[in-house]
Amino acid sequence: MEWSPSFIASTACLIAFSSLLLSLFKHFFWEPASLSHSLLRGGLVVLPYSPIVGSVSHLKRVRDAAASLVLPSPSDHHIAPLVLPFYTRISLQAGLPFVYWWGTQPRLVISDPDDIKQILSSRFKDYKRSDITYKFLSRLLGKGLLTSEGQDWHNQRSILRHAFFPEKLNGMVDAMSKCAMEMVKTWEKAVEEEGGQAEVEVAHHIKDTMADIIARTSFGSSYEKGKAVFERQAQLVELIMQDLVLNSTIPGYKYIPTWINIQCWRLEKSIEKELVEIVEERRRVARSSSAAVGGGNGVYGEDLLGLMLSSEEQVEARRMMLTTRQVVDECKTFFFAGHETTSHLLAWTMVMLGHYVDWQERARQEVLQELAALPPAAHHLPKLKILNTILYETLRLYPPVPELGPRVEASSDYKSLDLKSMKGMQVPKGMSFSIPLLLLHRDKELWGDDADEFRPERFNEGITKACKHPCAFLPFSFGPRTCIGQNFALMEAKVVLATLLQHFRFRLSPNYMHAPFTAITVRPRYGVPIILDSINSTVG
Numbered sequence: 400m401e402w403s404p405s406f407i408a409s410t411a412c413l414i415a416f417s418s419l420l421l422s423l424f425k426h427f428f429w430e431p432a433s434l435s436h437s438l439l440r441g442g443l444v445v446l447p448y449s450p451i452v453g454s455v456s457h458l459k460r461v462r463d464a465a466a467s468l469v470l471p472s473p474s475d476h477h478i479a480p481l482v483l484p485f486y487t488r489i490s491l492q493a494g495l496p497f498v499y500w501w502g503t504q505p506r507l508v509i510s511d512p513d514d515i516k517q518i519l520s521s522r523f524k525d526y527k528r529s530d531i532t533y534k535f536l537s538r539l540l541g542k543g544l545l546t547s548e549g550q551d552w553h554n555q556r557s558i559l560r561h562a563f564f565p566e567k568l569n570g571m572v573d574a575m576s577k578c579a580m581e582m583v584k585t586w587e588k589a590v591e592e593e594g595g596q597a598e599v600e601v602a603h604h605i606k607d608t609m610a611d612i613i614a615r616t617s618f619g620s621s622y623e624k625g626k627a628v629f630e631r632q633a634q635l636v637e638l639i640m641q642d643l644v645l646n647s648t649i650p651g652y653k654y655i656p657t658w659i660n661i662q663c664w665r666l667e668k669s670i671e672k673e674l675v676e677i678v679e680e681r682r683r684v685a686r687s688s689s690a691a692v693g694g695g696n697g698v699y700g701e702d703l704l705g706l707m708l709s710s711e712e713q714v715e716a717r718r719m720m721l722t723t724r725q726v727v728d729e730c731k732t733f734f735f736a737g738h739e740t741t742s743h744l745l746a747w748t749m750v751m752l753g754h755y756v757d758w759q760e761r762a763r764q765e766v767l768q769e770l771a772a773l774p775p776a777a778h779h780l781p782k783l784k785i786l787n788t789i790l791y792e793t794l795r796l797y798p799p800v801p802e803l804g805p806r807v808e809a810s811s812d813y814k815s816l817d818l819k820s821m822k823g824m825q826v827p828k829g830m831s832f833s834i835p836l837l838l839l840h841r842d843k844e845l846w847g848d849d850a851d852e853f854r855p856e857r858f859n860e861g862i863t864k865a866c867k868h869p870c871a872f873l874p875f876s877f878g879p880r881t882c883i884g885q886n887f888a889l890m891e892a893k894v895v896l897a898t899l900l901q902h903f904r905f906r907l908s909p910n911y912m913h914a915p916f917t918a919i920t921v922r923p924r925y926g927v928p929i930i931l932d933s934i935n936s937t938v939g
């Protein structure tokens with residue numbers, strides 16, 4: 400046989416092609432099928448694997464079918480079939496835990512609090528958010544706290560945590576209260592125009608007010624400019640969400656000049672430019688005022704941006720500094736992570752108080768007793784205990800983040816976890832984990848037989864007495880990567896609600912339809928129409 404160059408080339412091509420086919424076969428068929436088999440043999444519930452797409456088409460069918468569901472009444476808190484329809488359907492048939500397939504990646508859905516504790520706390524360094532989550536988020540947020548890992552994350556968190564200390568946040572209550580009063584004035588005007596009572600769709604007013612609060616508390620004196628930037632960021636989120644699947648699956652998709660991408664590029668450029676200007680201007684002013692007064696604290700300002708920049712100084716000795724680029728990414732992160740979440744917490748609390756008007760009245764009595772007609776101040780907030788229990792109960796039944804997105808192993812030399820959910824088996828390499836907080840918060844073993852009822856009094860003696868495990872209530876997650884903004888969020892929720900309770904009695908409109916759904920956060924599908932009555936002179 401003659402070994403001509405063309406024979407050698409075609410043989411090499413054939414070998415390359417065959418090995419490509421073999422590795423595709425291995426990746427898309429053989430490995431998932433054999434893993435499925437061994438997990439099933441070990442006693443786990445595993446959904447059938449469909450080549451390439453895994454369980455994704457099944458998941459989408461169930462989600463689409465749930466889109467038309469409406470619950471009969473706001474006192475029906477069985478929202479899991481609407482909010483996490485896929486998990487609910489499977490767990491009703493087979494229980495938790497179970498494994499489904501995100502493409503070729505196996506995903507274990509767990510709700511055992513000890514297992515959750517390992518993943519989020521004791522072994523948190525070995526697990527990170529999945530690449531799909533990062534692809535989507537890093538386009539929006541760059542490399543801020545939410546999208547960083549390892550040492551990078553650790554340095555940022557060490558600097559930023561100073562900005563969220565309660566004594567620092569206390570200085571922001573005034574700004575929060577002013578924003579809440581703006582909303583009250585708009586609603587009072589509507590009530591006056593309608594002759595003493597008005598129906599208002601409150602969800603979008605709340606969202607605007609929350610945007611206002613985060614812009615004011617982030618940027619203080621540069622508020623107007625900051626608010627305009629955040630408005631553009633909200634548009635950017637909408638646009639990226641439209642192309643979410645393409646963005647997270649096709650490598651380099653964001654560079655293709657589609658109509659949406661071109662809009663995104665424009666927005667990204669202007670957001671970037673203006674945030675850099677705000678940060679550099681603040682640094683410049685701080686430098687010149689510090690030179691004038693001979694240094695000292697407070698020169699950066701008491702808003703989040705100022706606190707971020709002055710926190711840098713406190714850890715400078717350890718040579719940890721945020722670059723302007725990082726500060727810009729943190730500003731975007733705070734808006735993204737703190738705006739929708741808190742808006743929806745407040746919208747659901749309005750639904751609960753508009754339906755359980757006895758709880759509304761109790762909360763109002765407490766607010767009037769502690770504040771009379773005064774605007775909320777930092778020292779009032781710890782005294783609003785009933786309001787606190789109402790917020791916790793709303794966070795339990797309607798957690799704005801219903802599921803902690805997939806965690807995967809962070810490095811190749813990780814040591815496998817020892818999870819009860821794996822029924823004695825080793826966690827296979829490449830397994831990801833999903834933690835459905837919504838289902839955890841309704842687990843009757845952890846919360847008792849009344850887990851599906853709205854009973855704020857279960858929190859009367861704090862979170863630990865309300866449930867049977869420290870990891871049963873995780874609206875803000877748990878462990879080192881717990882939400883950095885949770886004190887901020889609860890503070891603004893209390894300030895806004897206390898202000899509303901001082902000024903209005905309200906109830907849900909008969910037009911309200913109880914249909915929560917998930918679009919990253921848990922939202923009311925048809926808004927929250929509320930009937931408002933002004934309290935006026937009865938306050939105090």
Ligand code: HEM
Pocket residue numbers: 544545546556732733734736737738740741744798799800803804873874875876879880881882883884885887888
């Ligand atoms: C009711 C309101 C809020 C809820 C329910 C909430 C919930 C959460 C949850 C569940 C996580 C963990 C996500 C995960 O691990 O996948 C998280 C992380 C985070 N949240 Fe919040 N959040 C709220 C408000 C805020 C606010 C107001 C801010 C900032 C001003 C904020 C900033 C962040 C940041 C930066 C992280 C990432 C922390 C890290 O990875 O170290 N959040 N939040």
